[in-house]
Amino acid sequence: MCVRRSLVGLTFCTCYLASYLTNKYVLSVLKFTYPTLFQGWQTLIGGLLLHVSWKLGWVEINGSSRSHVLAWLPASVLFVGIIYAGSRALSRLAIPVFLTLHNVAEVIICGYQKCFRKEKTSPAKICSALFLLAAAGCLPFNDSQFDPDGYFWALIHLLCVGAYKILQKFQKPSALSDIDQQYLNYIFSVVLLAFASHPTGDLFSVLDFPFLYFYRFHGSCCASGFLGFFLMFSTVKLKSLLAPGQCAAWIFFAKDGMLVHTMEVKDGQILLRHGLM
Template structure:
């Protein structure tokens, strides 16, 4: 049984890396910077595939009550902010820098939990959070291709990620399964992003996009939507077979793999100082994982 968990973990890492690379390719290389349409397309395909899988019995999904769906809407709003701001940031920031900034979402989660529950913090955890926060603050100072807009969107993204992490654990709708939560997220995202497509100018800009008829563009968009759905399936399957701590370890390993391979796929302008910020941030995340495992009851 242990080897099956490793196979599922490796499959998750593979989908994780390829999904980020595909999104980065569409957003940066093809320069399709219209997140309401790009994320709207991804969430629409995800919703269709998830509902279809539920109908066919491939995934376990129950009928969601109206009260449960309404109580989950704040989480769905944070999910939309996560993917929208994340797309904006990823289109302007290299993958290693993006993950370095995203790591500081743990600081956001920590601050929110600290307000809700005044518990004593382990000194290793405090050090790890400081390392991630300092790396995120110093990275813009050393980034040779500083894009203020990209960093602003990254700040919005990391706040939504951190708040969503806390909401997912402490929500009153914790009786909803991962698939049911994501189904609500998808449907809400499609509705909100569709309404926002015209006011943001994304619809007009996309109609004038030079590569709109390109086969490469179509393949990239289709692949990004399918990979997002496959990553959902792989993550849920992986979480069911291991503890939450080990699941976070797999995410950490997947991010390190993506950062290590990204210079071979995309052009990057990185110097020693910015590279040190990246390494320090992920050393802090590794220390956070260690401190969490050290404080868990045996």
Template sequence: MYLKGPGTGVAFCLFYLTSYFTNKYVLSVLKFTYPTLFQGWQTLVGGFLLHISWKIGWVEISSSSRVLILLVAAGFLPLYDPQFDTDGYFWALIHLLCIGAYKVYHKSWRPSSLSDSEQQYINYAFSMVVLAFASHPTGDLFSALEFPLLYFYSFHSSCFASGLLGFLLTLHTMKLKSSTSSGHYAAWSLLAKVITAGLSPFFFEIVVNVPTACWYVFCKKIMSFAWWISGSSASLH
């Protein structure tokens, strides 16, 4: 199977991998478990850099079945997860619901007059406002002041890298979407996820039992199959 846009696709996979690993390092290794603040910081950096990119002319801003199978597999994972954490799965559910609501809204409204960069700019602005207001009722705003690594260089550099890599990933995502078909973009996206999932156990401590390992292998097989299907359908066009 031939994938179009190899240079942009490889860069996309690289930034996806490094962005994921950086975020996981901050959340899992440094244990900065305040998602409203961490994601708020990422959207703040992303929005600021996107605004700078617009000013210097880098971007233009005017004034199915396989998914269902993956969702079912993910639904059974908490039953066998030896590292089960209620807060982690709660925020994963919130993330899933927000993404789903956005997809439904995007499909129903179809803002064809807005470019990808304009839509992302609006997303950044909306997310910053929502996360800023959510940080107080969730307790993250004041709890973060007691974070033991708050004044450490490792924490500051990791947060800076997370914001920068997240923006670069967003930038290359928009570039990949504009330069390839939806099928090829889906194939590159799945490839990035498979690579990241395959390398993650070599860099982070993961407690795995037999049922979890079976579900992990099953999900990787499904993702590989979905990648093949996406690439095959794209090649027909």
């Protein structure tokens, strides 16, 4: 059992690192900045792979009633906001900056638990939330390639992440498993992003993309779709096999590895590597 948990944890870390690096490559190096199409492609691949896995008996997707689907609809809307704003932000920000801002969503959850649910919060958790907030607040003053639009979309992203996790944790329909939720997210995202691709201009602007017919673009997009699915699947497995504390440790390990490989220190200042990283 310990070996299986370790393998799931290592698989999660590998998918986490590879997924972010691949997405960053497509968004920043190839400059494929058409989020409705890129995220629509990723959710389409994820939905198809999840459907095939269900048909092969590898995962279980329960039939949901209309009331359960409607109850989960606000969370699916937030999921679209997460991936859309996240794509816009990641195309403009270095990965360490993006991840640091992403982590601020935990402050929103902690504040909700403390202020609205009146739950007891340990001093250590409060200190951790304040540290995350302080770290995010210092970023604009230490980012040599400060991009206001990138920070704006990162703010939208973290707000959507915080609200999504609150809905998932405190208002989760009991009949929906994590896989059920993700399946609904995929379906809703594909439909909404497909309709949004025309009003946003992505549908016709992509015809001018210089690497549209290059194999490295096609390969990177395919890799991003498959890695996104495997990251989701390994995350669900990680949460089902490990205690919350152990799961958090693996997530911290994955993020720490990403930060170490995308940051460097020079003359006492933290330099954030852009481009591929």
